[in-house]
Amino acid sequence: MKIVKVGLLGLGNIGTGTYKTLEMNKAQIEAAAECKIEITKILERDVDRKRDITVVPEQFTQDPDSIFQDPEIDIVIELLGGIEPASTFMLSAMKNGKHVVTANKAAVAANFDRLMKTAKENHVDFRFEASVGGGIPILNAITTVLRSNQFEEILGILNGTTNYILTQMTEYGLPYGDVLKKAQEKGFAEADPTADVEGIDVANKLSILMALAFDTYVAPEDIPTTGITDITRADITDAAVNGCKIKLIASAKKTENGLEYSVKPTRIPNSHPLATINNEFNAVFVRGNAVDELMFYGKGAGPLPTGSAVMGDVLEIAKLCGR
Amino acid sequence: MKIVKVGLLGLGNIGTGTYKTLEMNKAQIEAAAECKIEITKILERDVDRKRDITVVPEQFTQDPDSIFQDPEIDIVIELLGGIEPASTFMLSAMKNGKHVVTANKAAVAANFDRLMKTAKENHVDFRFEASVGGGIPILNAITTVLRSNQFEEILGILNGTTNYILTQMTEYGLPYGDVLKKAQEKGFAEADPTADVEGIDVANKLSILMALAFDTYVAPEDIPTTGITDITRADITDAAVNGCKIKLIASAKKTENGLEYSVKPTRIPNSHPLATINNEFNAVFVRGNAVDELMFYGKGAGPLPTGSAVMGDVLEIAKLCGR
Known part of the structure; x- marks a missing residue:
């Protein structure tokens, strides 16, 4: 099975919930996506915080470009929150051919047209289920x-x-x-x-x-x-x-x-x-x-319900790019 | 735009609701599917019944094989109800390379494994959102x-x-x-x-x-x-x-x-x-x-809510086969 590699921006509460959702349900998510899914790089300053997940120190990076320019990374998950630098990071990821998933309502609402247009121009998927209603799969519907x-x-x-x-x-x-x-x-x-x-x-x-x-x-x-x-x-x-x-x-x-x-x-x-x-x-x-x-x-909120929505988006993208 | 052609089995209440859903929302459905969608043949005995839709007499057929063996038809919608002959018809459609959409809970529940297996073997989609909860998009979720x-x-x-x-x-x-x-x-x-x-x-x-x-x-x-x-x-x-x-x-x-x-x-x-x-x-x-x-x-029922679910399935399939 192909391995779909993911770069994660932000390992706060929602980032940790997303990571945990993948950890808990990896077998099932990979069976549905028909590929392996691995979070290979994480942009996060706080590398020492105790989190109830298994992250190896080598996964952390302080350089967003090391994620956007990594030719092996297929999908970037943006969970920094706030309009900037999140929007700029998402645009950079798209321009480097990465599919983008986010939970960031402020950034999506502020820059909706530009983000959608940039995704289209670069033939990448842009999904943001978790930005509205947390775990409720309303945007997909x-x-x-x-x-x-x-x-x-x-x-x-x-x-x-x-x-x-x-x-x-x-x-x-x-x-x-x-x-x-x-x-x-x-x-x-x-x-x-x-x-x-x-x-x-x-x-x-x-x-x-x-x-x-x-x-x-x-x-x-x-x-x-x-x-x-x-x-x-x-x-x-x-x-x-x-x-x-x-x-x-x-x-x-x-x-x-x-x-x-x-x-x-x-x-x-x-x-x-x-x-x-x-x-x-x-x-x-x-x-x-x-x-x-x-x-x-x-x-409508919480690390795991939001993680469910984020990983649902990742899964749908992985289905396509895992082929 | 490519035209995706659909054969419809049954023009009773649900069939009419499905036909009407497509009539009402054609522009929007076709824009989402990025192709044209046309119901070209209808298997139905009662050709004279007054229905609040525009069907030309030439669309009607009494011969299911004329639908299954029509090389131009991409999708078959089964709305006859009951386990048989609906199940046999769906299997025939799949074996002839047609994607199948149904609202028929009795047939899907009775022959779940066989229908899923036959769809897989013939590389066709099989969707049945309307069979559970009418218009509620629960199966897709x-x-x-x-x-x-x-x-x-x-x-x-x-x-x-x-x-x-x-x-x-x-x-x-x-x-x-x-x-x-x-x-x-x-x-x-x-x-x-x-x-x-x-x-x-x-x-x-x-x-x-x-x-x-x-x-x-x-x-x-x-x-x-x-x-x-x-x-x-x-x-x-x-x-x-x-x-x-x-x-x-x-x-x-x-x-x-x-x-x-x-x-x-x-x-x-x-x-x-x-x-x-x-x-x-x-x-x-x-x-x-x-x-x-x-x-x-x-x-959970009714011609238009059920029609919404059936046409939602058709739309998702048309997205792929319209390419």
Whole structure:
């Protein structure tokens, strides 16, 4: 069997989860891909950190070009996060003929057209399932088999931190500040929660979903976005009295006036499937003109669910380049 | 652009829904497949029935071999239903080098190994997304990107008729017989509902899911199967008192003693995502060792949702044979 070689950029939490997913499920992944898959080089400064995986010191490099210019490497996985240098690294990898897989919603949303165009020009695959909905295989579905539909509407709960906060506020009647603090203590919210609670993270994901489902790229900063910081206990009680829950909803809908889109706290009737998505879970609700309504539900974050999505992309690419 | 030609076996409700899905979304499907797709021949006795689609009389044939032996046809869609002659027809199509797409759970479950083997021997694709969960793209997910996981458990609500009956019994406190009659009047249950209410239809679908997710084929008749005909109002009330709903659940789970599987009415805690799946909707709940829990929700039947799944399969095959 051919060996498909992979260069990994970043061995933080998600990188470690991805590495671990391959370690745990190597036999099964290689059987499905019909080739061997090996992570041969890792760009990472912190070589000493204890990780629950088997990495030999020789795999680490501090020089990204040693990965991009390695003729043996077929696939580059980018898990650095942030727009730069991640975007530049992905473009370099593509220009060197490497297929690219990433979980980086900020970079994909910021540079969607350029990344897609560069991948096409260089005849390489570019996959980013993990960038939207973590482990939920939504991008694969809407770009392959569900293309038999014209999409009419997409609604998503796409951020685990804010969904956790809203769920706890709803279930225990707690104020926003108290729940945020609790979420930070539990590791569900970052020390600086701005990108999550202001809806910026969700806007990135909606930008990617719209580009794929509606062939319409809208930059994240051009999506009308409201976060959850102003939601009060009174708002939540008032919604409950009216048979609704408040969720931070990413929405894109075809209308007579074109595509309408936003990220904002929204009342969802208790009877709607999205009302049942609680705590750190994510869900994407899709309406197509043939399939009618679909919903995909799962863990929107975490090292292993994200690793599942990243390795799923690697597997699909390896199937082709392993031949 | 190359033209990929399709022969269609059966133009009943699902056949018409499939034809209509292609008519409605032709431009988009062809753009995604990067080829033209044309249904050129249709095996169907009832040529006079009014259908809301544009079929020219010359497309109809009464001779299946005129489709299997047509060197111009690339893909055969089988929508006759029932084990025979559908299975024999699919095998003939494969032996003549045609890719095959079907929605026929009875035929796929009964002859899984033979159909898969014959497809492999003849280097053709064999896809059957619509056979499990109607429009829900679950088979594509578990056979492609989710292969980065080892599956631990699959739970499904896989039959719209029985889920409708149980939902109505639960919501309105009605007895089984009354709801069945109502379902038959509404067209949600067949005149002879045996295959649905006795769980036979669900056992077929679980057989297919297990073969794909666990690489373990179990014939439907070897799956311990209990239907919903003995469920009483008292059972449902007693479940409700204990915070549960009764659902007809297809279950397959890896245990220390190997794979355990069954189809039977099961108490699902109200907090479980499957408890929220009501009426004619289906859902498949999957647990993988990396991705953790996922759920896929959508319409399990109906001409257009099923047509969406069939045309999704056709699209994926056309992508490859259109090159």
